[in-house]
Amino acid sequence: MSASQFASASQVQAKRSRRNALRSYLGAYGFMAPAGVLVVIFFLIPVAIILYLSVTNLASSNFTSDLAKMEYIGLRNYETLLNDQFARKIFFNTIFYVLFTLSIFNVSLALIVSLLTTHIDRGAGFVFRALWILPRITSPVVYILIWKRMMAEAPFGILNQFNDWLGTPTYNYIATNPWVFVVVVNGFIGLSFGMIIFTSAIESIPKDLLNASLVDGSSKLQRIRYVILPLIRWPLLFVFTYQTLSLLTSFVEIQLLTDGGPGLYRTEVWSLTAYHRALSNYFGNAQWGYGSAFAVLLVLIGVVLAVIYMRVFRFDELVAEPRVETL
Amino acid sequence: MLRRLLFAFVLLLLLSSVAGIALAQDAVSITVRCKASPPEEDWRCNSFAVVEEEVEAELGIEIDLNLIQDNAGWGDYKNEFVLASEAGEAPDIILSGHEDIGAWAPAGFIIPLDDVIGMHSQFDDIVPSLWDSHGYAGQIWGIPQDAEARPIFYSKLLLRDLGWSEEDIESLPDRVAAGEWTFADMLATAEAAIDEGIVDEGNGWWHRPSNGPDFLYYYYGHGGEVLDMEGNLVVDSEALVATYELLGGAVASGVLRSDVIGLDWNEVWHPTVAQADTVLFAAGGTWNWPNWSINYVADKGGDEFLFENIGLTLIPAMATGNAITLTHPLTYMISSGSENPDVALELIAAITTPEHNNKHAIDSFHLGILNAQLQSEAYANNRLLSSAHYMLDHTTALPNHPGWNAWSNAYFLGIQAVETGEADAAGAADIAIAQMQNELGDGITVR
Numbered sequence: 001m002s003a004s005q006f007a008s009a010s011q012v013q014a015k016r017s018r019r020n021a022l023r024s025y026l027g028a029y030g031f032m033a034p035a036g037v038l039v040v041i042f043f044l045i046p047v048a049i050i051l052y053l054s055v056t057n058l059a060s061s062n063f064t065s066d067l068a069k070m071e072y073i074g075l076r077n078y079e080t081l082l083n084d085q086f087a088r089k090i091f092f093n094t095i096f097y098v099l100f101t102l103s104i105f106n107v108s109l110a111l112i113v114s115l116l117t118t119h120i121d122r123g124a125g126f127v128f129r130a131l132w133i134l135p136r137i138t139s140p141v142v143y144i145l146i147w148k149r150m151m152a153e154a155p156f157g158i159l160n161q162f163n164d165w166l167g168t169p170t171y172n173y174i175a176t177n178p179w180v181f182v183v184v185v186n187g188f189i190g191l192s193f194g195m196i197i198f199t200s201a202i203e204s205i206p207k208d209l210l211n212a213s214l215v216d217g218s219s220k221l222q223r224i225r226y227v228i229l230p231l232i233r234w235p236l237l238f239v240f241t242y243q244t245l246s247l248l249t250s251f252v253e254i255q256l257l258t259d260g261g262p263g264l265y266r267t268e269v270w271s272l273t274a275y276h277r278a279l280s281n282y283f284g285n286a287q288w289g290y291g292s293a294f295a296v297l298l299v300l301i302g303v304v305l306a307v308i309y310m311r312v313f314r315f316d317e318l319v320a321e322p323r324v325e326t327l
Numbered sequence: 328m329l330r331r332l333l334f335a336f337v338l339l340l341l342l343s344s345v346a347g348i349a350l351a352q353d354a355v356s357i358t359v360r361c362k363a364s365p366p367e368e369d370w371r372c373n374s375f376a377v378v379e380e381e382v383e384a385e386l387g388i389e390i391d392l393n394l395i396q397d398n399a400g401w402g403d404y405k406n407e408f409v410l411a412s413e414a415g416e417a418p419d420i421i422l423s424g425h426e427d428i429g430a431w432a433p434a435g436f437i438i439p440l441d442d443v444i445g446m447h448s449q450f451d452d453i454v455p456s457l458w459d460s461h462g463y464a465g466q467i468w469g470i471p472q473d474a475e476a477r478p479i480f481y482s483k484l485l486l487r488d489l490g491w492s493e494e495d496i497e498s499l500p501d502r503v504a505a506g507e508w509t510f511a512d513m514l515a516t517a518e519a520a521i522d523e524g525i526v527d528e529g530n531g532w533w534h535r536p537s538n539g540p541d542f543l544y545y546y547y548g549h550g551g552e553v554l555d556m557e558g559n560l561v562v563d564s565e566a567l568v569a570t571y572e573l574l575g576g577a578v579a580s581g582v583l584r585s586d587v588i589g590l591d592w593n594e595v596w597h598p599t600v601a602q603a604d605t606v607l608f609a610a611g612g613t614w615n616w617p618n619w620s621i622n623y624v625a626d627k628g629g630d631e632f633l634f635e636n637i638g639l640t641l642i643p644a645m646a647t648g649n650a651i652t653l654t655h656p657l658t659y660m661i662s663s664g665s666e667n668p669d670v671a672l673e674l675i676a677a678i679t680t681p682e683h684n685n686k687h688a689i690d691s692f693h694l695g696i697l698n699a700q701l702q703s704e705a706y707a708n709n710r711l712l713s714s715a716h717y718m719l720d721h722t723t724a725l726p727n728h729p730g731w732n733a734w735s736n737a738y739f740l741g742i743q744a745v746e747t748g749e750a751d752a753a754g755a756a757d758i759a760i761a762q763m764q765n766e767l768g769d770g771i772t773v774r
Binding site: 059060061062063064065080083084085148149152153156172175176258259261262263264279280281282283284285286287290 | 400401402403405406409412413414423424426427429430431433434436537538539586588589591594595598725729731732733735736740743744746747749750758761762765766
């Protein structure tokens with residue numbers, strides 16, 4: 001082969017390889033396109049809209065859906081928000097709520113339930129898991145109504161009926177310990193998500209590995225510590241991340257249970273404030289612009305947390321091809 | 328034969344279609360949206376169905392009347408109208424609190440009625456003071472649907488246990504109206520009942536368990552104002568502190584529960600108060616009575632049980648020395664998107680008669696809105712209405728102002744602060760005023 005023929009052949013090869021690369025990219029983006037379109041329609045565009053609303057004074061008294069007619073007020077809503085004497089309290093309430101619900105229920109208890117139900121008889125494990133899923137599949141209104149009926153003060157609450165019979169003092173449980181109930185009620189719902197993910201991850205661990213560890217003389221606890229937990233690291237981090245972001249934006253159960261009270265925003269969380277401001281007000285005249293400012297900050301916090309999680313937990317390494325495949 | 332039959336059938340079908348189209352073209356579509364607690368408040372919407380034919384005959388048109396009624400929460404109900412208005416799908420007639428005029432009039436969602444009210448003689452007879460709460464920017468924007476009083480319900484049962492004579496009990500409303508028996512007397516009576524073990528601590532007096540219009544009368548009772556002469560928002564700090572002192576003091580003395588805000592209306596508040604054996608004084612609304620009668624004490628005799636064991640009186644005098652109450656008239660407003668506002672107003676006029684409004688007033692224990700109604704036999708002979716109608720002479724109302732929600736939310740924050748012990752009265756006032764100033768800026772004057 002002459003030098004010119006060699007050059008021409010290598011050009012053709014390079015062109016072909018570029019075409020292949022392009023085709024591969026197009027294929028990948030093509031597969032991602034439906035999800036991408038959904039993200040644009042249901043996330044990016046709404047974010048852009050609330051970002052715009054947050055710099056207007058849109059309220060029921062000047063409501064319009066025409067963006068051009070809305071009155072631009074710059075950062076005044078953010079100024080009002082930062083000057084709000086309860087903004088800090090609501091912010092820390094949110095941190096408290098997310099941290100405790102996540103760590104106690106959504107991750108820890110979910111993991112414990114998964115481990116326990118995968119170490120007992122398969123049928124019994126299934127029944128227990130099915131019971132734990134009930135809070136998730138029950139309508140939030142019905143679910144909260146059950147809690148309220150259970151915990152209502154005497155003579156209406158079921159628990160206080162027992163106090164009455166035993167001659168012990170009766171309590172208005174939810175008003176006395178609002179945070180306990182906010183965390184527990186939400187935790188019972190959140191737990192099922194982690195439980196399903198963890199259980200499927202544990203079940204998918206090859207039985208050879210599990211049996212081998214026992215043959216090597218490990219106890220069941222040691223097997224959990226040194227075999228199971230390392231192998232479900234990815235689902236653990238996924239649940240941790242996903243549930244953090246999910247809890248940040250959840251408020252329905254809190255709204256139904258305490259509506260942010262009692263007292264001065266005792267259990268009010270950021271997303272509930274955004275809802276109260278923009279969408280719900282006893283006397284009407286909802287403040288859409290001001291409520292949007294709360295929502296924008298929530299989006300920002302969520303995005304920052306997502307980036308931090310991805311960096312700290314090295315998600316790119318977790319989803320990378322196994323090294324043995326790339327050799 | 329078969330062909331003839333088929334021909335006749337097709338002809339009939341064509342004729343009926345043409346007739347249907349003709350009718351549909353003539354029919355004027357009117358949608359009415361009401362919030363009402365069934366069954367006692369059903370006449371808010373149902374009255375329109377009763378007068379539909381009458382209005383059709385009068386105007387010579389066919390009306391396609393759509394009544395949409397439920398008992399949704401106020402916040403959702405009001406948002407629905409705002410969004411529907413913007414989407415061009417608003418009902419022709421919306422029934423809501425008069426204070427919504429303050430938000431919906433400047434937004435252009437409802438139309439002013441000054442020029443057309445005079446065309447309907449029925450409106451001439453409306454109690455003049457009710458028009459005050461229907462104005463905004465010098466115009467009238469709604470037609471009163473009902474009026475009410477927000478009284479103190481007192482347990483006759485428990486007052487008897489406390490040693491009150493029947494004469495003392497029955498004369499209480501008169502003594503309160505005359506300013507002889509004051510709010511301080513009420514609190515002292517409640518304390519005595521607690522001391523004697525007649526009621527448990529915290530059950531001497533209950534107010535409503537959530538934000539709402541009632542709380543404003545404590546502030547009014549201490550001489551506070553919400554609007555100045557020019558219609559701008561103001562807050563009187565002295566009246567505010569005094570109000571919070573009253574509420575905080577009631578908690579401190581054990582008369583009022585610190586967790587009364589947050590009690591469930593239907594699961595705890597109504598069932599407890601209606602029994603008359605647990606709470607001595609309860610601040611409620613006249614419409615609570617039929618609700619209790621139907622839903623909570625029907626098995627004990629309903630109205631008869633309530634008459635025997637519960638009485639109602641004005642809010643006893645506070646610092647101003649005058650007993651008061653607050654009326655929160657619901658009002659029919661006409662949407663600016665209505666294609667037939669004249670027909671809508673004609674329908675409202677047709678139900679604004681003693682005959683129709685009495686049905687609502689009697690069933691739901693709301694007060695009458697027409698002078699003739701007050702003199703009508705059905706109204707005058709009604710034991711409940713006749714026991715409460717005088718309260719309209721002592722009434723106050725909410726302001727119609729776009730900033731009212733911010734004002735009232737801040738005011739309610741102070742109440743929550745002082746009742747839960749998170750702040751003293753002065754601290755609670757500071758919280759409320761700071762909140763008002765932060766959200767209303769120059770739109771509020773602190774006096």
